[in-house]
Amino acid sequence: DGDDYIVYDTPSDIFANKDARLYGTIIYPGTKFRGQDVDIQAGVAIWNDATGSYDLLTDPNLGSFYTDNKKFVGLDGPQTNTPNVSNTGFYIRKYISEASGYTLRNYAENWWPWFRLGEIYLNAAESAFELNDEASALTYINKLRERAGFTANSLTTLTLEKIQNERRVELAFEDHRYFDMKRWRIADTTWNGNEDNDKAVVYGLYPYRIAKAKPGTQDQNKYLFVKTRSERFKVARTFQQSNYYAFIADDVINNNPSIVKNPFQ
Template sequence: IINGEVGNYSLYEKKPDLSENFASIFYDKSNNPEAIFVEDYKLQSGKVHGFTIANQPRFGAEEEEGGRINPALSLVQSFETLDGEYAPLPIEDASGNPIYYDTPEGVFANRDARLMGTVIVPGSSFKGREVDIFAGIQLADGTIISGDSRGQQKEVMGTDMKVVGFDGPIDGLEFTAQTGFYIRKYQDPKAGSGQRGTQSDVWFIRYRYAEVLLNAAEAAFELNQPTVAAGYLNQVRRRAGITTDLAAADITFDRIAHERFVEFAFEGLHFFDLKRWRIAHEVLDGTPMDAATITDNIGDATKRLTQPFGLWPYKYYNPGDANDGTYIYKIVKPNRVTGADRFQFGNYYSEIGAGILNNNPLIVRNPNQ
C-alpha cells in the first residue's frame, strides 16, 4: 500500500486549515485518497445514521438535538504543542495564578491541529455557529455565579447578564458539554444532517492510510528500525502541523502508543490497542484520578485513564480591571463521575466454549470462567 502497488493511497491533504483538513477526512467522499475500507451510507438510498443528531452542539442545532459525547480532558491535553512538546494546557502561571485569555479558544492555541479536528473546544464553531460553552462568571473575590439551566440570566453586581453558556457546562445536566468539550470527528457539517427526518450519510472509515503508516511504524520499531519508524511517524505528524520531526533516538513504545491515541481517537482502536499491548489493566486499573493525575506524565502509554475530567471556562467579571471580560479555566471532575474504570486481568481472554471443555477435560479454563 505504501509503495503504491495496491492502490493510489496517501494522506488526505486538501485544505489549508489543518484542523478542518483533519475533520474533512471523515466526511469528504470526493476522491479521498486516505480512505481504504469504509462502511458507507447514502441519503438517496435511505441508508443513514443519527451520529450528528446525537452529538452535535445542542444550542442552535436543528430540532435542538445533540451533546451526548463529551471528550475527556485526558484526551484533549494529549495533543502536543506544534513544536512537538508534551505540555499541560496553560491555565495557571508559575505562581499558581490563573492565566487570562481574551477568547475562550486561546488556551488551545499552537496545538497539534488534530485537536480541533477531533474535538469541539470552547470558542470553536460547527456549521458556522460558535459554540456557547462557559461554566459561569467569576468575580474578583473568587465568587462564581452560574446557573442550572442553559443560557440562564442573573443579576451580577447590578447588571443582568448570562451566567452560563447555552451549551453549558452545567454539572449533571444531560446534553450540555459536561467536560467542556463536544466531539468533532465524524460530525456532518451538511445542512439537515442534524434533523431526524434527514440524518447523515457520513461514512465510517474502518481502515485508512494513516493507520497503514502507523502500523508500519510500530512494526519497524519492533524490528529495531527506529529511523524507518520515525519516517512513518513524521509523515502523519507533519500533516497535523507539528514542526519538529522525531529522530531515531526519539522512537519509543510510548511514542508509538501516543501517536495512535491522538490520531485514531473515537475510531474504535484505542481499547483494542491497550489489550493487544497488554497494558489495559494498568491504564484502566480502577483507581480514581485527581487533577495532578491529569497533568502528569503526558505521553506515557500506561498513564491512568479511569475517569473523565473536564476543563471549564469562566468569564472574569471585574469592571475597570484590565482582565475584565477575559476567560480563565479550571480543571473539574463532573459530579456524575463516581466510579473508576477497571479492566480485570481475565478480560484479556475469551470464554472457551462448554462443548470444547466437555470434549477435553484436560483443557485449562481461561481466567474468569
C-alpha cells in the same frame, strides 16, 4: 487562590498552537460549528476578598445572563449532569456532519472509513519498532505527523509511549482505544479504579468569565479554566486483569485436550 489561574483573553486562547488534529477532533470553547459560534461557558468567576480566591458561580439555565447583563452560562453548557449538553466542556467534531438541519434523530450520511492511511502508518510504525527497526518506525510516524501539519522529520527519536500517544491522538473516537490498551496490556494499570488517578477518572475543562476581577489586575471579562469532574461520571474506570482473556467453553476444551482454560476462567 486567584494566582493559581492562568487568565486568557478569549476562551479559545488556551487551545492556540496545538496539534492540528485537536481542531479536527473536538468542538471546543470559542470555535465554530456549522458556521455558528459555539457558546460554551460554565459560569462566572467572582473575586472574593475574604478568601483571596475566585468564587465560581453557575446557573441551571442555558443561555442565561449575569447581573452585569453579560453571559452567565452558555447556550451549549457545559453542565455537570444535563443530558444532551456537554459535561466535559467539549463536543465531538470528528465525522459529524457540518451540514445544517440535522438533529439527534435526523442524521446525515457520513462515510465511516474502515481503512485509514493514518492507521496503516501507525500499524507499520509499531510493527517496525517492535522489530527494533527504529529508523523505519520514525519514517512512518513522521509521515503520519506531516499529514497533520507538522514539519518533515518532526520527531528524531521514538519510544513505544510516543507511538501509543500518536495512535491515541490520530484515532480518537474511532473505536480503537479499548482494544489498543488491551493489546499493550496497560489497560489494568491505566484504568485501575483509583479515584486519584487522572487517567481513570473522566474530567472536563470548564471556562468561566471573570465578572469581578482580582483588584490590581486587568482580568475583568477575561477567562479562566477549571478542571471539573462531571456528576455523571460516578466511578473511576476499572479494567480487571481477567478482562484480557476470553472465556473458552468446556465443550471446546473437551473436544481438544490440548486446549487449556484461560487465566481467571
